[in-house]
Amino acid sequence: MAMRIAGAPISWGVCEVPGWGHQMTAERVLTEMAGTGIIATEFGPDGFLPTDPVQRRELLTAYGLTAVGGFVPVLLHDPGHDPLPEVLAHLPAFLASGANTLVLAAATEAEGYDQRPVLDAAGWRTLLGRLDALAGVTADHGVVATLHPHVGTMVERAEEVWRVLDGSVVGLCLDTGHLLVGGADPVEVARKAAGRTAHVHLKDVNATLASRVRAGAIGYRDAVAAGMYRPLGDGDVGIAEIVTALTDAGYPGWYVMEQDAVLASEPADGTGPLADVRRSLAYLASVGT
Numbered sequence: 001m002a003m004r005i006a007g008a009p010i011s012w013g014v015c016e017v018p019g020w021g022h023q024m025t026a027e028r029v030l031t032e033m034a035g036t037g038i039i040a041t042e043f044g045p046d047g048f049l050p051t052d053p054v055q056r057r058e059l060l061t062a063y064g065l066t067a068v069g070g071f072v073p074v075l076l077h078d079p080g081h082d083p084l085p086e087v088l089a090h091l092p093a094f095l096a097s098g099a100n101t102l103v104l105a106a107a108t109e110a111e112g113y114d115q116r117p118v119l120d121a122a123g124w125r126t127l128l129g130r131l132d133a134l135a136g137v138t139a140d141h142g143v144v145a146t147l148h149p150h151v152g153t154m155v156e157r158a159e160e161v162w163r164v165l166d167g168s169v170v171g172l173c174l175d176t177g178h179l180l181v182g183g184a185d186p187v188e189v190a191r192k193a194a195g196r197t198a199h200v201h202l203k204d205v206n207a208t209l210a211s212r213v214r215a216g217a218i219g220y221r222d223a224v225a226a227g228m229y230r231p232l233g234d235g236d237v238g239i240a241e242i243v244t245a246l247t248d249a250g251y252p253g254w255y256v257m258e259q260d261a262v263l264a265s266e267p268a269d270g271t272g273p274l275a276d277v278r279r280s281l282a283y284l285a286s287v288g289t
């Protein structure tokens with residue numbers, strides 16, 4: 001089966017973290033994305049696309065794009081906080097646009113991804129229970145919930161990823177970049193957890209910068225600004241092996257191409273994110289799409 005490739009606004013530096021960097025408009029991002037031949041996208045952060053579900057769908061359609069899902073960080077470990085209402089509030093926009101994958105991240109209470117607390121046993125119990133409950137409720141609406149391991153969230157390190165896979169039934173959003181930065185081997189995860197993989201974020205990474213993030217020698221945002229994420233094929237992630245492992249296992253879902261970026265200013269026409277996305281697409285074509 002041919003790979004289903006989608007884009008994401010984070011490749012254009014559009015991010016949920018306040019103060020992350022220069023934010024491009026939806027009009028320019030969608031124009032450039034569609035211009036590469038990409039036909040589907042994730043939503044990006046709240047406020048990037050219209051909140052109104054119908055207006056959102058119409059805007060994407062105007063650019064020839066369909067929606068695959070969206071990244072939603074929620075507090076999952078606090079017994080005093082029920083994440084269900086905020087997850088339910090996102091669903092109408094998913095359903096109106098035909099996006100059937102919810103990408104959850106286990107938010108901390110801090111802003112950004114530069115620091116995080118580590119969970120105790122009670123926090124883990126709550127988090128795993130919440131994941132299963134959310135997966136059940138979204139499935140009733142035809143939406144598959146996945147957990148996205150992410151630096152600076154409660155699920156970052158390799159052992160934490162396996163703890164989620166062993167302790168809950170939620171699908172995995174296999175983000176090749178965050179797995180590597182968190183110290184997991186993304187090829188091993190793809191091979192061992194192909195059956196749990198319900199969504200894929202393909203990122204390539206400079207492993208030297210990744211190990212500095214892991215060691216606490218540089219902050220996550222600063223590492224992204226320094227170019228930790230590379231066009232696919234230019235970094236240290238075994239993208240081709242991962243695609244092969246998932247294809248062999250019959251993975252039917254999307255490959256969302258992401259090169260998280262921090263922009264200092266509006267890029268000149270044809271440069272910056274657009275040039276990098278084109279390079280990644282050319283690489284993917286060479287690995288057999």
Ligand SMILES: O=C1[C@@H](O)[C@H](O)[C@@H](O)[C@H](O)[C@H]1O
Binds near residue numbers: 071
């Ligand atoms: O890793 C990430 C993505 O996968 C996700 O799609 C983005 O929205 C986040 O900003 C980013 O940190």
